[in-house]
Each structure stands twice: as structure tokens, then as C-alpha cells.
Amino acid sequence: MARADQLKALLRAYAGNEETQFYSVALQMAADEAQRGHTKLAGELRDLVDAAKARTTRSVGPRSVPIAQPRGELAELLNVQYPQQHLSQMVVSQDVSNKLKRVLNEQRQHARLSGHGLSPRRKLLLVGPPGTGKTLTASVLAAELRLPLFVARFDSLITKFMGESASKLRLVFEALKTTRGVYLFDEFDSLGLQRGSQHDVAEMRRTLNMFLQLIEQDTSESIIVAATNHGASLDGALFRRFDDVVIYGTPDHEMAVLLLKNSLAAMADIDLDYQALATVADGLSQADVVRAAQDAMKDAVLQHRDTVAFDDVITHLGERKASTSLT
Numbered sequence: 001m002a003r004a005d006q007l008k009a010l011l012r013a014y015a016g017n018e019e020t021q022f023y024s025v026a027l028q029m030a031a032d033e034a035q036r037g038h039t040k041l042a043g044e045l046r047d048l049v050d051a052a053k054a055r056t057t058r059s060v061g062p063r064s065v066p067i068a069q070p071r072g073e074l075a076e077l078l079n080v081q082y083p084q085q086h087l088s089q090m091v092v093s094q095d096v097s098n099k100l101k102r103v104l105n106e107q108r109q110h111a112r113l114s115g116h117g118l119s120p121r122r123k124l125l126l127v128g129p130p131g132t133g134k135t136l137t138a139s140v141l142a143a144e145l146r147l148p149l150f151v152a153r154f155d156s157l158i159t160k161f162m163g164e165s166a167s168k169l170r171l172v173f174e175a176l177k178t179t180r181g182v183y184l185f186d187e188f189d190s191l192g193l194q195r196g197s198q199h200d201v202a203e204m205r206r207t208l209n210m211f212l213q214l215i216e217q218d219t220s221e222s223i224i225v226a227a228t229n230h231g232a233s234l235d236g237a238l239f240r241r242f243d244d245v246v247i248y249g250t251p252d253h254e255m256a257v258l259l260l261k262n263s264l265a266a267m268a269d270i271d272l273d274y275q276a277l278a279t280v281a282d283g284l285s286q287a288d289v290v291r292a293a294q295d296a297m298k299d300a301v302l303q304h305r306d307t308v309a310f311d312d313v314i315t316h317l318g319e320r321k322a323s324t325s326l327t
């Protein structure tokens, strides 16, 4: 994340009197400094945050969860990001777009809703094939609502903490209460489908069930986004635990045209035949189309051209098609 954004996030948290958020940004800055090799500064920042927290939490009751503390337990389970993507950058069906706009609208007006005893939608299940924008959606929701995005690392939860994953998961749900944010549980069910020892499989099932229970019980103000590529294998009971189920799909012809226009905008001739390109893109996911467009732009740049070549885009779309048909 860029420093300018961290400063802005810090000021926003300060102005909004969002104490936990303020500390979480500060700790993220410390982590970034550490990554840049400025370990002394990073340590000093952490100490300052710890000292400030110790002072305030004593008077405010229960100690807040040290959410973004790099050394803390949670740091191994949650990874924090401050995304920048906006909804307008996404190419999705009208239905998906309406559902996401509704979530944003309800979230933005949550004070008004709660004034009438109503609560905004905040538990979302995203279902759809790979590369259709599920992970991107979590980033967009966070960016649009100016909230941090916390990505829960299910893999480390299960593999690193065999036998303890339930208690670790509880810890994550504690964090939801103390720090408002978008919490992404990405490909949360893929664990259940992986092969492992009997013991592993049993633990994965237990953890998955517990996860669903924790979602159901959660009454925080955070937004829960659970994403999966395996919609067909999920049962109806699961769907009912969420406020909304959003179904993603690969783009139709018109969406492919739009996606190509967006992706190639910087380097396209006015007369580029998007219709023909979209026809070739048929069946590809958004991620594949975007990558093919980027590859064609790279060709142009490396060959010292200002505009992308129609044939290059066709070639790369074809390449993507060939590799998706292999899998």
C-alpha cells in the first residue's frame, strides 16, 4: 500500500474517532517499515502504539484485539490490505451489480437503518467460477466503504494449527467485533475438498461447520465475505446463513466488449474491432480477458508501438482459451 493512502487512512480514523482503526493503520505502517528494512523505526512505531493502547484500553474496558500486530497471533491468521479498486472497474452482470450496489447503499446508510431497528446486509456468499471477480469484490467493497480488508488465511489456520483451528477461528471472529472491516474468507470450502489424512479431513469438516456457526452468530458491524468456486456442491442450509448470495459468471458478449474496452483503453486505436475480439473471447473468464489484454499491451510496449495490435489480442485470447481447455 502506498504511504499517501496510509496517511489518509490514519487521518480518517483519527477524524472519525475510530480508535482501533487508527491503531491498525499505524501497525500496518510499522509492518511496511519493517519490510523495507527499517526495523528500528518499525520497532519504535510498534512501541508507541502499544504504549498508547495500554493507556486508552485501561479506561475503555476490555483490551482491544491487537489486530494488525505483526507479532500477534492474529497476524498469522489475518492479512490486512487497503484496496483501491472501485465498483465502476468491475464488469459483472446487472444482477451482481445491483446486489453489490444494494450492499454499499445499506452500509453507507447503516445509521439510518439502525435508527429504525433494521440492520444493513453484511454477510455475503459469493459463488462462481475462477476469475470472475469474487476476490476483487471484497477489495471493491472495502475501497468503496473505506474500510480495511482483512483476508483470513484458512490454509494456515488448518495446517499450522492442527487441533487448535477452532480456537483460532474464534479469535478471528473476535477481531470482527473490535475492528470494523471487510473480512474475506476466500475459497473457504476448498479445504474440505482437498485430500488429506482421515484426521485432517475430520478437522477440516469441523472447522468449516464451526465457521458457518460463527457466521450465523456474529452480530458485529463488519462485513463478512465468503467466496467459493464450488457453488454446486454447497447445500441450501449454507445459503440461509448469509444475507445475500451473489452468483458470478463469465462475461456475455456485451460484457466482454466492455471489459476489452476498459482493459485496452490506454493503448487502443479508435477503430479497434472490439466486436470481433469479444467473439474470440467467448467463454473466457474476466480474469483471462484482462490478462490477454495486458499481454497484448506488453507486446506493443516491447516492440516500441503506441497502440495495441488486433492480431496480438487475438493471439493472447487464443492462448488463454487453450490453457483453460487443458484444465
Ligand SMILES: Nc1ncnc2c1ncn2[C@@H]1O[C@H](COP(=O)(O)OP(=O)(O)O)[C@@H](O)[C@H]1O
Binding pocket: 089, 090, 091, 092, 128, 129, 130, 131, 132, 133, 134, 135, 136, 137, 227, 286, 287, 288, 290
Ligand atoms: N468482473 C470483473 N471485472 C473486471 N475485472 C475482473 C473481473 N473479474 C476478474 N477480473 C480481473 O481478474 C483478476 C482476478 O479476479 P478474481 O477477483 O481474483 O477472481 P475470482 O476471485 O473470482 O477467482 C482481478 O484482479 C481483475 O483484474
Ligand SMILES: [Mg+2]
Binding pocket: 131, 134, 135, 136, 186, 227
Ligand atoms: Mg478468488
